[in-house]
Amino acid sequence: MTAMNDILILAIESSCDETAASVVKNGREVLSNIISSQIDIHTLYGGVVPEIASRKHIERINRVVTAALEEAHVKKEDLTAIAVTYGPGLVGALLVGVSFAKAYAWALKKPLIGVHHIEGHICANYIENKELEPPFMCLVVSGGHSHLVKVVDYGEYEILGRTRDDAAGEAFDKVARAIGLGYPGGPKIDKVSCEGDPAAIEFPRAKIVDNEYDFSFSGLKSAVLNYLNSMEMKGEPIVREDVAASFQQAVVDVLVGHSMAALEEYGFKKFAIAGGVASNSHLRKAMEEECAERQIEFYRPSPIFCTDNAAMIGVAGYYEYIKGVRTDWTCNAVPNLKLGER
Ligand code: KG4
Ligand code: ZN
Secondary structure, X not given: OOOOOOOEEEEEEOOOXXXXXXXXXOOOEEEEEXXXXXXXXXXXXXXXXXXXXXXXXXXXXXXXXXXXXXXXXXXXXXXXXXXXXXEOOOHHHHHHHHHHHHHHHHHHOOOEEEEEXXXXXXXXXXXXXXXXXXXXXXXXXXXXXXXXXXXXXXXXXXXXEEEOOOOHHHHHHHHHXXXXXXXOHHHHHHHHHOOOOOOOOOOOOOOOOOOOOOEOOHHHHHHHHHHHHHHHHXXXXXXXXXXXXXXXXXXXXXXXXXXXXXXXXXOOOEEEEEOHHHHOHHHHHHHXXXXXXXXXXXXXXXXXXXXXXXXXXXXXXXXXXHHOOOEOOOOOOOOOOOOOOX
């Protein structure tokens, strides 16, 4: 049910390989969440092919938006504003969502709100945790980003740490490919690790000297590749489950270690995780245990709101909207948009 004074945001997300649209009511109520994934197509190539992603977004975006409005039982005339991811991401993929949203908002004479994709991931935590409000600490771990962020207020962020090389999800995808699990690697490593021994192989946990909260996962990835090569050269069998579990344990240890150290230093009592890797079952369990030990309130979105979706963009768009943010018609895709920038 919607009422006259409800704020209804139609949100569009197309930054990578998911074409998604959602209607969000008053910032935290998701009326629809339509996600058209291209995973089956990109699996054939072992990763996302940007040109194919853009074409598929064009083919699907109309249907996805229509489905989002239908499922929400909202007429497009009743929308308050249109929110869209305008960065960071693949430029061609972003452009499809941005162009569509601009045309849609212009035709309907509704405000347009450009949303930062990472801000969307963080805001996914507001959907199922109605009581969660800033300030809190958030670890955003996705295919393109690993950020440890102070959420100072709605739309106000301070980055404490970021990756120096590969993102956490990227490392999962690359290691999965190396051990023959295919794309996308994260969910597959998560699954096979349940049958492996996380202590079987000692992989490195990188520490960055000049910023203890920064991450580096490329050394870990190389260590896994070196291990696989050396086993092959020695003619010894590789236990895929043990490699996956040991690699995953190294990532989890680093993510948990950095997060707990930052929580202690800055004295936050609330901690959230976000992004595709936040759906990892071992990471969720480890974070939950560590937070419980320190009496820190732990928040994590359901897996469907961890990986790319438009509902999270609708939530972020709502908070920008009520602050008075409006994006003009010159809005463009910004592939390397930084968090906190406009
Ligand atoms: O947030 P997301 O959907 O897209 C980006 O913004 O990048 O994250 C996708 C990433 C991929 O690298 C994928 O392998 C990883 O999240 N991922 C996972 C899991 N599910 C998705 N990584 C570890 N465990 C999972 N269960
Ligand atoms: Zn994402």
